[in-house]
Amino acid sequence: MQTTSKNKGGRKQKSNPKKHRHVFRLTESENQRLLTLFASSGMANKANFLVSLLLDREITTVKVDVGVLQYHTLLTKLFNQFKAVGVNYNQIVKLCNQYFSQDRAKRSISRLEEYTKDLTKLCYYIIKLSKEFEEKHLNSKGKV
Structure with missing residues (x-):
């Protein structure tokens, strides 16, 4: 008997799926500021904008002695x-x-x-x- 893989249909699996989710809340003024930054960035996807905003910028940490x-x-x-x-x-x-x-x-x-x-x-x-x-x-x- 030969085993053949059957196509179950649906979407193709992504090579690097995004599994992790983070949630945060903003005040009205913070949300307005974020939307202004998003609009001025020219990006089409807000999630990609937030990821680039968080991960592509250098973050310096300060330890207070x-x-x-x-x-x-x-x-x-x-x-x-x-x-x-x-x-x-x-x-x-x-x-x-x-x-x-x-x-x-x-x-x-x-x-x-x-x-x-x-x-x-x-x-x-x-x-x-x-x-x-x-x-x-x-x-x-x-x-x-």
Whole structure:
């Protein structure tokens, strides 16, 4: 006996059938925006448009490191304090020159210069620590 395959009829089987389905919901404004993008794309099939929109574009993921975020926040606060110190420094020098005698103004400003040198050393130390932190934590992580 010979076995012959009978044609059952119907559609031809696709070589790569689409079996997986994903559903999502949109608000009115999001739906309108999506339809506008679809219309401007010139594509005839909305499903193909959505697949190309999702899969053909490069998606970057960002991992938030809490330690880095806290470090950045503290560094920003410190920077703002440095700016405030600079403003106060200018105001003090102006007031010393305006209201003090020349000798007293020189003494006050020289003391202020010593504090400024200490602040400069601290600033260089902060910059050094920041560079070490960047090299250790930020540059060592691979790009996604």
